[in-house]
Amino acid sequence: MAYDHIFRAGNRADILKHVALLAAADTLAARHPRDRFVYADAFAGYACSPMVGSFGWEDGLGSLLKSQGEQSDDDGARVNPHLALFLRRYFAHTTITSDRSTWRDRPSLVSGIYPGSSLVAFDAIRRHGPTPDLRLFDISLAVIANLRAVFREHHATVVGSPAEPESPLLTDVDLLLIDPPGVRSPNDRSAPGWNELSALILSGAKSATPLLVWLPIMGDPNGETADSQSWRREIAARDPGVRTWTTQWKEAAPAHGGMLGTQLMWRLPQDAEAAVFAALESIRTQG
Ligand SMILES: C[S@@+](CC[C@H](N)C(=O)[O-])C[C@H]1O[C@@H](n2cnc3c(N)ncnc32)[C@H](O)[C@@H]1O
Numbered sequence: 001m002a003y004d005h006i007f008r009a010g011n012r013a014d015i016l017k018h019v020a021l022l023a024a025a026d027t028l029a030a031r032h033p034r035d036r037f038v039y040a041d042a043f044a045g046y047a048c049s050p051m052v053g054s055f056g057w058e059d060g061l062g063s064l065l066k067s068q069g070e071q072s073d074d075d076g077a078r079v080n081p082h083l084a085l086f087l088r089r090y091f092a093h094t095t096i097t098s099d100r101s102t103w104r105d106r107p108s109l110v111s112g113i114y115p116g117s118s119l120v121a122f123d124a125i126r127r128h129g130p131t132p133d134l135r136l137f138d139i140s141l142a143v144i145a146n147l148r149a150v151f152r153e154h155h156a157t158v159v160g161s162p163a164e165p166e167s168p169l170l171t172d173v174d175l176l177l178i179d180p181p182g183v184r185s186p187n188d189r190s191a192p193g194w195n196e197l198s199a200l201i202l203s204g205a206k207s208a209t210p211l212l213v214w215l216p217i218m219g220d221p222n223g224e225t226a227d228s229q230s231w232r233r234e235i236a237a238r239d240p241g242v243r244t245w246t247t248q249w250k251e252a253a254p255a256h257g258g259m260l261g262t263q264l265m266w267r268l269p270q271d272a273e274a275a276v277f278a279a280l281e282s283i284r285t286q287g
Helices: 012-030 058-069 073-077 081-091 117-126 141-150 194-202 226-238 270-284
Strands: 036-041 048-050 113-115 131-137 156-159 175-178 211-218 243-248 259-267
Touching (some): 012 036, 012 058, 012 211, 012 259, 012 270, 058 081, 117 131, 117 141, 194 211, 194 226, 226 259, 259 270
Parallel strands (some): 131 156, 175 211
Antiparallel strands (some): 048 113, 211 259, 243 259
């Protein structure tokens, strides 16, 4: 079966990525000089997913909500503002219990919907006034139908083919998310290769297009593979404005398909970078 994010929505990596995206979009939109804010998502995924079964959300969103619930009011005052906004906006009415016997066919997340990157960015932009102008790329028919339904009444261009670095839809972008389903390998031939990812990232180097990239750390208990390391070095050499943040889980979780950790890269103005970094570190310290 082709990659389908619906089975992974809300996993540990999603939480990091979506709170980082919210922090970046919120900071940039708050001081945006124009009426329109162009958000491009090169691997857009669903605008929102039902929280089905006991897939990846359990130790991502599930444990985050649980740790928030265990904090005292004093701790609450110190919660990172973007993490707090994310939880308040999407999960204020969500309750969770670790008692699996009550789950039956459904998880016990009452509101049961997890937001995708396009919705997180859309909401963050709108909060500050500019009209979101969405450029959403995905090759899955199910995803395309979902994006068109959710953003029907809004300014959204949904493209059913891979994002080409030279595409006019990727010019004058205010924030670009590159969130591939993985990186091509002998076991996963359908995912984009390192070269395609480099071309997308570096196409915005000259204009310093604000950018957030998510990548998995897969497979090797000792950390990042040699391929990934040399690729990162090459990106840093060709665009010193790109920064990298990595985190490794204590153990690989089967629900993460063998993912050992996650890597976020960004090219962002200083205030947005500071907001993203603070949000990521606040989640790391809770994990
Ligand atoms: C990790 S998911 C995206 C998750 C989403 N960005 C989010 O955070 O909510 C990756 C998506 O890329 C899509 N995809 C796979 N290969 C693609 C390609 N070559 N071009 C565009 N989209 C692709 C998949 O259908 C899937 O929906």
